[in-house]
Amino acid sequence: MSEYKIIFGNLEQAFLSRQKISIKELLSCNEVNIFNSEKVIALIKLLISYDKIHILDSTNKRFMDYVIQWNKLKKITDLPQIKELYFDTAEICLSLPPFDKFGLIDFYKDKNIKVKTLKSQFYSLFNEAKKSIKICSPFLEWNGFTYFQDILLSKAQQNVKIKILSREIKSSENSRRFEGFRKIYKCFKSKNLENNLFIRNYYYETENKKLASSIHAKIIIIDNIKAYVGSGEIRKNSIEKNFELGLIVSGEKVKDLKNIFKGVFIRAEEVNLE
Structure with missing residues (x-):
């Protein structure tokens, strides 16, 4: 199993008890803070583009302060290979x-x-x-x-x-x-x-x-x-x-x-x- 699939599973776990959360708070969760933050951010950005993560509030906010929500209805069967540090x-x-x-x-x-x-x-x-x-x-x-x-x-x-x-x-x-x-x-x-x-x-x-x-x-x-x-x-x-x-x-x-x-x-x- 690729590291990104493991991170994906842990992100899903983190959202089970949270309807919404800021990206900064998400990165500090026990399920997520064990991973390299740049890799987690890369995956979050990808999942936003896939509509698996919804942005609830980004008004006058930096990316780390965006409030986001897990889209339970969106199914992702497989994750593409993401090059390390793919996102600048x-x-x-x-x-x-x-x-x-x-x-x-x-x-x-x-x-x-x-x-x-x-x-x-x-x-x-x-x-x-x-x-x-x-x-x-x-x-x-x-x-x-x-x-x-x-x-x-x-x-x-x-x-x-x-x-x-x-x-x-x-x-x-x-x-x-x-x-x-x-x-x-x-x-x-x-x-x-x-x-x-x-x-x-x-x-x-x-x-x-x-x-x-x-x-x-x-x-x-x-x-x-x-x-x-x-x-x-x-x-x-x-x-x-x-x-x-x-x-x-x-x-x-x-x-x-x-x-x-x-x-x-x-x-x-x-x-x-x-």
Whole structure:
């Protein structure tokens, strides 16, 4: 029996004692909370499209707050195979200026916007990695790397491959940035983990020393199934001082992000940080 059939059976059990329920409450039910929430949400969306689940109230509500009902009259003989993370999902994460001078935090609370910080979400992403971590951070700095130094070293020890794409990190371009990346490299090398770290520089100039092509995107991709895309990156100012905003996404579009990253990474220069 497929996992989705098991989830389907448990959803049916959860509705036996409930005529209606919000999706958020449903996910917390004992019959349902034992499963991966993204898979449950994927199945709920499919069952809504099949008319097996009715939406009773969605007015001015986010999806998780929709009030839904099980349609007992609708019979489903077989469930199609649903690819894992078939439905795209996205969560907002941000960092706020340190001084709440203009009441931003209270404003977001009034709008029911849950503030998930860059620091906590980046850490959570890195912690989930099983195979690979891809980072596109044009202005990555040592003082930002130190926030995540321990978790990244831990993942490298677990043979997770870490690729970092940045800019202006050749010694001839910007000695301060070069030295920062050298510190990162030496940090891995001191633990004999340098073979799991791949750093490349995408920054090209014309013959007249004018900028020809560079990167400015900020992306983190975990195992090619989950990603961050936004304005924030691995810098102290980005995490502590600036207003930064991004999305944590999962689903089919992450495959596109993986290929976008790959396209730039293979055209970037390897950097000798010895």
